Amino acid sequence: MAAGVATWLPFARAAAVGWLPLARKTMPRPPVDKSSRSDEILFVNVSGQRFQTWKNTLDRYPDTLLGSSEKEFFFNEDTQEYFFDRDPEMFRHILNFYRTGKLHYPRHECVQAFDEELAFYGIVPEIIGDCCMEEYRDRKKENQERLAEDTEAGEATDTPLPDSATSRERLWRAFENPHTSTMALVFYYVTGFFIAVSVIANVVETVPCRPLKGTVKDLPCGEKFSLAFFCMDTACVLIFTFEYLMRLFAAPCRCKFARSVMSVIDVVAIMPYYIGLVMPENEDVSGAFVTLRVFRVFRIFKFSRHSQGLRILGYTLKSCASELGFLLFSLTMAIIIFATVMFYAEKGTKGSSFTSIPASFWYTIVTMTTLGYGDMVPNTIAGKIFGSICSLSGVLVIALPVPVIVSNFSRIYHQNQRADKMRAQQKVRMARIRMAKKGTANAFLQFKEDGGLGDPDSNSSALCLKNRSAFENQHHHLLHCLEKTTNHEFTDEMAYSEMCLTESVGYRTSRSTSLSSQQGALNNGCCPRRARRRAAMRLANSTVSVSRGSVQELDTFPVKSTNLPQQTRSSLNARAVDIKLNCSDRDYTAAIISIPTPPSNTPDESPPSSPAIPGILRNTRATAYLQDAVKISSL
Amino acid sequence: MSQCRKRCRRQLTKVARYFYRFVTGTLTQDSIEDDFELSTVCHRPESMDKLQEQTKFTKKELQVLYRGFKNECPSGVVNEENFKTIYSQFFPQGDSSMYAHFLFEAFDTDKNGSVSFEDFVFGLSIILRGTINDRLNWAFNLYDLNKDGCITKEEMLDIMKSIYDMMGKCTYPNMQDEAPREHVENFFQKMDRNKDGVVTIEEFIESCQKDENIMQSMQLFDNVI
Numbered sequence: 001m002a003a004g005v006a007t008w009l010p011f012a013r014a015a016a017v018g019w020l021p022l023a024r025k026t027m028p029r030p031p032v033d034k035s036s037r038s039d040e041i042l043f044v045n046v047s048g049q050r051f052q053t054w055k056n057t058l059d060r061y062p063d064t065l066l067g068s069s070e071k072e073f074f075f076n077e078d079t080q081e082y083f084f085d086r087d088p089e090m091f092r093h094i095l096n097f098y099r100t101g102k103l104h105y106p107r108h109e110c111v112q113a114f115d116e117e118l119a120f121y122g123i124v125p126e127i128i129g130d131c132c133m134e135e136y137r138d139r140k141k142e143n144q145e146r147l148a149e150d151t152e153a154g155e156a157t158d159t160p161l162p163d164s165a166t167s168r169e170r171l172w173r174a175f176e177n178p179h180t181s182t183m184a185l186v187f188y189y190v191t192g193f194f195i196a197v198s199v200i201a202n203v204v205e206t207v208p209c210r211p212l213k214g215t216v217k218d219l220p221c222g223e224k225f226s227l228a229f230f231c232m233d234t235a236c237v238l239i240f241t242f243e244y245l246m247r248l249f250a251a252p253c254r255c256k257f258a259r260s261v262m263s264v265i266d267v268v269a270i271m272p273y274y275i276g277l278v279m280p281e282n283e284d285v286s287g288a289f290v291t292l293r294v295f296r297v298f299r300i301f302k303f304s305r306h307s308q309g310l311r312i313l314g315y316t317l318k319s320c321a322s323e324l325g326f327l328l329f330s331l332t333m334a335i336i337i338f339a340t341v342m343f344y345a346e347k348g349t350k351g352s353s354f355t356s357i358p359a360s361f362w363y364t365i366v367t368m369t370t371l372g373y374g375d376m377v378p379n380t381i382a383g384k385i386f387g388s389i390c391s392l393s394g395v396l397v398i399a400l401p402v403p404v405i406v407s408n409f410s411r412i413y414h415q416n417q418r419a420d421k422m423r424a425q426q427k428v429r430m431a432r433i434r435m436a437k438k439g440t441a442n443a444f445l446q447f448k449e450d451g452g453l454g455d456p457d458s459n460s461s462a463l464c465l466k467n468r469s470a471f472e473n474q475h476h477h478l479l480h481c482l483e484k485t486t487n488h489e490f491t492d493e494m495a496y497s498e499m500c501l502t503e504s505v506g507y508r509t510s511r512s513t514s515l516s517s518q519q520g521a522l523n524n525g526c527c528p529r530r531a532r533r534r535a536a537m538r539l540a541n542s543t544v545s546v547s548r549g550s551v552q553e554l555d556t557f558p559v560k561s562t563n564l565p566q567q568t569r570s571s572l573n574a575r576a577v578d579i580k581l582n583c584s585d586r587d588y589t590a591a592i593i594s595i596p597t598p599p600s601n602t603p604d605e606s607p608p609s610s611p612a613i614p615g616i617l618r619n620t621r622a623t624a625y626l627q628d629a630v631k632i633s634s635l
Numbered sequence: 636m637s638q639c640r641k642r643c644r645r646q647l648t649k650v651a652r653y654f655y656r657f658v659t660g661t662l663t664q665d666s667i668e669d670d671f672e673l674s675t676v677c678h679r680p681e682s683m684d685k686l687q688e689q690t691k692f693t694k695k696e697l698q699v700l701y702r703g704f705k706n707e708c709p710s711g712v713v714n715e716e717n718f719k720t721i722y723s724q725f726f727p728q729g730d731s732s733m734y735a736h737f738l739f740e741a742f743d744t745d746k747n748g749s750v751s752f753e754d755f756v757f758g759l760s761i762i763l764r765g766t767i768n769d770r771l772n773w774a775f776n777l778y779d780l781n782k783d784g785c786i787t788k789e790e791m792l793d794i795m796k797s798i799y800d801m802m803g804k805c806t807y808p809n810m811q812d813e814a815p816r817e818h819v820e821n822f823f824q825k826m827d828r829n830k831d832g833v834v835t836i837e838e839f840i841e842s843c844q845k846d847e848n849i850m851q852s853m854q855l856f857d858n859v860i
Contacts, residue, residue, distance in 0.1 A: 069682040073701040085702075119709040122677050253639045259646070321653070322662050329660025437727040474859075475725060481855075482726075486799055486814070488806040490728060496805035 043081035044095075049088035050081070057098050064122040066098065090117045097123065105132035111139040171250035191243055192306045198236040199300050205229055237273040240266065240299075261314075262305060269299040312416055316409040320401075323408075327401040331368070334397055338364045338390040345383040352379060368394025440475075445492055447476045678711035680752040690760035697756065704752050712749040715739050729803030737797060741777040767853050768840065775839050785833040791819045 042058065044051045044066075061067040076083045084091070090109065094117065097103040105114060105128055114136075118125055128136050174184035205222030212219060222229050244266045251257035272292040304310035317324065339360035346354040353376045354360050363376040367390050378387045483489050491499075680686065683697055692700070708717060715736065722735040742750045742758045761773045776782070780790045795815040802810065826834045826842040843849045 063677075063679075065679075068679055070679050072683045073680075073698050073705075075698075116709060119677075120705065122679070122711075124677075255639050255643050259643065321657055325657035326660040326662055329658070440727045478725065482798070482801060486802055486806075486818075488799075488802055488808065488810060488814070490802065491805050491807040493805050495807070496809075499807070499809060 043079075044091075045076075045079070045081045045083045046086055046088045046091040047084070049091075051091065051095055053095060053098070060098060060101075061123075066094075066121060068122075070122070086120065087113070087117060090114065094118075094121050094123065097127070102129035103127045103132075104129060105136040107132075107135060111136065111143050115140075168250050169252075171246065172252060175247055175250060187243075188306070191239065192303070194236050194239050195299055195302050195306075197232065198240075199297070201229060201232050201236075202296050202299075233273060236299075237270050240270050240302075244270065262302075265298055265301045265304075268295050269302060272296050308416065312409070312412055315412050316405070319412065320405045320408045323401045323404045327398070330397055334368065334393060335361055335364045338368070338386065338393075341386050342378065342383060342390070345380055345386055346378055349379045349383075354378075354383075364390060367391045369398065370395060441490070442492060443472065444476050444479050445490060447472075448480075448490075678749075678751050680711065686753065686756060690756050691764035692756065692760060700756060700759070701752060704755060712751050713755070714749050718750065726801045726803075728805060729801040731797075731801045733793075733797035733800055737777060737780070737794060740780070741773070763856055763859055767850065770853055771840050771843050772836070775836050785835045786839070787833050788819060788823060791822060791834075792816065795819050795822075 040055050041052050042055050044053065058066045058071075065071055071082055074082050074084055090106070090113070093104055093106055103123065105111075115125065125136070173180055174187075178184040178188035206220050208218040209221040209224045210219075211217055212224065244263070247263070247266075248254060248257060257263055272295050275292055301310075304314060339357050342363060343354050343357045343360045346352045346360075354363065360376075365371075366373050366376075367387060370391060372391075378384050479490065680701070683694060686692075686697055687694060690697075704713075705711070707713070707721060713721075718739045719732050719735040722738070723731045725731075739750065742754050744754055744757070758773070761769050765773070775786070778786045778790060778794055780793065792815060795818050799810065799815050799818075804810070823832075823834065825846075826838055828838050828842070
C-alpha cells in the first residue's frame with residue numbers, strides 16, 4: 001500500500017463536509033479509535049546506532065516488520081527502544097523507504113546481503129524504485145548465475161566417488177574428468193593423438209605427390225599410398241568407435257548423452273567410414289560418397305573435449321546466438337533490398353553481369369562485407385550511387401552486434417577462469433566443514449574422557465572442564481542423553497576401525513560379553529568408565545604400531561589445538577607425568593612432529609594454534625601408551 | 636529413465652523454439668517472470684500478547700525465542716530442508732535427517748509443510764512448560780506417525796531406526812543391525828498391556844507413569860530456556 005493512501009485519509013474524511021448539507025439521511029456515527037492517536041517518536045537501536053522516527057512513519061507499511069506488531073518482539077524494556085542486531089548501514093536505506101516511499105539499492109553493497117536484510121524486515125524487493133531497479137536486477141541475475149555455476153561445479157567431478165560406485169559410474173567419471181586415474185589420463189592422451197593423426201592424414205591425403213612411374217600427371221598422395229591411408233583411417237575409426245561405445249555404455253542417461261553436442265560430433269566423425277564400407281563401388285553413388293568424406297573434417301571438433309579454449313568459443317557462440325541471429329536476419333534483409341535495387345538499376349546496360357536478383361546477391365554480399373572482389377561492377381550512375389550506399393550500410397550493420405559478441409566472450413572467459421578458482425575454494429571450504437564436524441564430535445569425546453559425565457559439582461573435575469561454555473555443556477548433555485537412549489557410546493573413527501580389526505581377528509566374543517555386562521551394571525561414576533575406555537583403547541592400540549600416524553587425516557589436527565585453554569599447559573608443567581593428562585589430545589598425527597620431546601620442556605608461550613604444544617602433549621601420551629601397549633600385548 | 640524421456644521431449648521443443656527465434660532474429664527478452672518466483676513468503680506471527688496468553692512463556696522468553704527463530708529463517712517459516720539442516724548441526728557423527736523429519740511432522744500441526752513461529756512456540760511450550768501428561772501426550776504424538784491414536788510396531792521401528800541413525804557408525808560397542816528391533820521389542824513388552832500389538836495413548840501414559848525413570852527424566856528439560 002502506498003504511503004499516500006494512509007496519510008491522505010484524514011483529508012478525505014474532512015472533505016466530506018461538503019456532503020453534509022445535502023444529505024437526505026442522517027450520517028452514521030464515526031468509528032471510535034481505541035488506540036492512542038497522538039504521534040510519538042520511536043527509538044530504534046540498530047547495533048548501537050540509534051535512529052529516531054515517528055511512529056506514523058513506520059505505520060505506513062503495516063505489512064512489514066517495523067510497521068506491524070512484530071517489532072514488539074524486539075522491544076527492550078530497560079532502554080525503552082527497539083533493538084535490532086543487524087547492519088546499521090543497510091538500515092539507513094530501509095528507514096528511508098519508510099520516509100520517502102522509495103527503496104534505493106546501495107551500489108557498493110553485496111546484493112545478497114541486501115536481499116537478506118529486506119527479507120528480515122519483511123520488505124518485498126519489487127518495491128525498489130525505478131532509478132535503482134535495473135542495477136539491482138542485473139546484479140541479482142549475475143549472482144544467481146554465479147551460484148548456479150558453483151553448484152554445478154561443486155556437484156561435478158572433483159569429489160571422490162563413494163566406495164559403492166559401480167564400475168559404470170567409475171567409467172563415466174574417468175571419461176568426464178581424466179585426472180582421476182592414470183588409465184583415464186592415458187586414454188585421454190591417446191585419443192587426442194589419434195584425432196590429430198586422423199586430421200593430418202585427411203589433409204595430407206590431398207597434397208599432390210610425385211607421380212607414379214610412367215605417368216606425367218601429379219597424383220594426390222591419397223591415391224598413391226591408398227593402402228597406407230586406408231589402414232590409418234581404419235585404426236582411427238576403430239578407436240573412435242570404441243570410445244563412443246564406451247561412453248554410451250557408461251553414460252548415466254543415455255538419451256541425454258545421445259543428444260549432446262559432443263556425441264553428435266562423434267557420430268558424424270565416424271559415420272562416413274562405415275557408409276563408405278557398405279557402399280558398393282558404383283560410379284554414380286561414389287560421387288555422393290566423396291561428399292561424405294567432407295564430414296571427416298568434423299573430427300577436428302573432437303578436440304573440444306581436450307581443449308578448453310574451443311569450449312569457451314563454443315559457449316560464446318551459443319550464448320550470443322540471439323545476437324548472431326539478429327545480425328544474420330538484418331543482413332539478409334539488407335542484402336535482398338540492395339540486390340533488388342542494383343538489379344533494377346543495372347537492368348538496362350548491355351553485357352551487365354547483374355543477370356538476375358539472386359546473381360546480384362553475390363555483389364551485395366561482397367560489397368557489404370567490404371571484400372570488393374571486383375568481378376561484378378555497376379556501370380550506370382544510379383548503380384554506382386546505390387552501390388556506395390550499400391557498402392556504407394554494410395559496415396554499419398556488421399559492426400553493431402560485434403561488441404556484444406566480444407563482451408560475451410570476455411565474460412565467459414573470465415567466468416571460466418573464476419570456475420577454477422572457485423573449485424579450489426570449494427575444496428578448502430569442504431575441508432574446513434569436515435574439520436568443524438570432527439571438532440564437535442571429538443569435543444564430546446574429549447568431554448567424556450575428562451570425566452565430564454560425572455557429578456558436575458564435584459571438585460575433582462579438571463580445570464579445563466570448568467572453562468567450557470554453557471553451550472558446550474548443554475550440547476554435550478544432549479549427546480549424552482542420546483547415548484543413554486540407545487545404550488551405545490560415541491567413539492572416534494580410530495577406535496572404531498581398531499575395533500573392526502580386532503573383531504575380525506576374533507577378540508569379539510570374550511570382550512563384548514565382559515564389557516556389556518560391565519555396561520549394564522554401571523550407570524554413573526566416571527572412573528570405572530574411563531578405566532574401561534582406557535582398557536579398550538589400549539587393547540585397540542596394541543595391535544597397531546605408530547604407523548597409524550600416517551593413517552590419520554591431516555586436517556583434524558589444527559582444531560584440537562585451539563580447544564586447549566590456558567590452564568592445562570601450566571597444570572601439565574606442574575606435574576608432568578602423573579597427572580591424568582586430562583585435556584591432552586588423543587589424536588596421533590605423528591606424521592607432523594616425529595621428534596619426541598620430553599614433557600618437562602617449557603612450551604613456548606605462543607598462541608594456542610602453534611603446533612609445538614600439542615606435539616609435546618601428544619608425544620607424552622604416545623610414550624605413555626606405548627609403554628602400556630607393550631605390557632598388554634604380552635597377554 | 637521415464638523422467639529422462641520427458642526431459643528429452645521438453646528440451647526438443649525448447650530447441651525448436653530456439654531455432655525459430657534464431658532464424659527470425661528476435662533478441663532474447665529479459666524474462667520478468669523469474670524475479671517473482673521466490674521470496675514474498677513472509678509470515679508474521681501473532682502479537683506477543685496473544686502468544687503469551689496461549690503459551691506458558693514469559694515475554695522475555697518469547698522475545699529470545701523469536702530472535703533466534705527470525706535469525707535462522709528471516710521469512711518467518713521453516714521448511715523441512717532448513718529444519719533438517721539446523722538439526723543436523725547438533726549431531727555431527729550420525730544422520731539425523733529421519734528424526735528431524737518426524738520432529739517436523741510433530742511441530743507442523745496444521746500440516747501445511749512449514750513450521751511457523753506459532754507452531755514452534757506451541758510445541759516448545761508443551762514440552763518445556765507443560766505438565767507431565769502434556770509432555771507424554773506430545774511424545775506419543777511424535778511416535779504416532781499416521782496420527783491414528785495408536786503406535787504400531789512398524790511406526791516404532793521407524794522412529795527407533797532414526798534415533799539409532801543419529802549415533803552414526805562409530806559407536807562403542809559396534810552398532811548391530813538388530814539393535815533397533817530389540818529395543819522395539821523391549822518397548823512393546825513394557826508398554827503394551829493387553830498384548831494386542833499396538834500401544835494406545837492410555838497404555839502409554841499408564842505405563843510411563845508407573846516407570847520412575849521416565850517420570851524423573853521428563854523433568855530434565857525444565858530449565859532449557
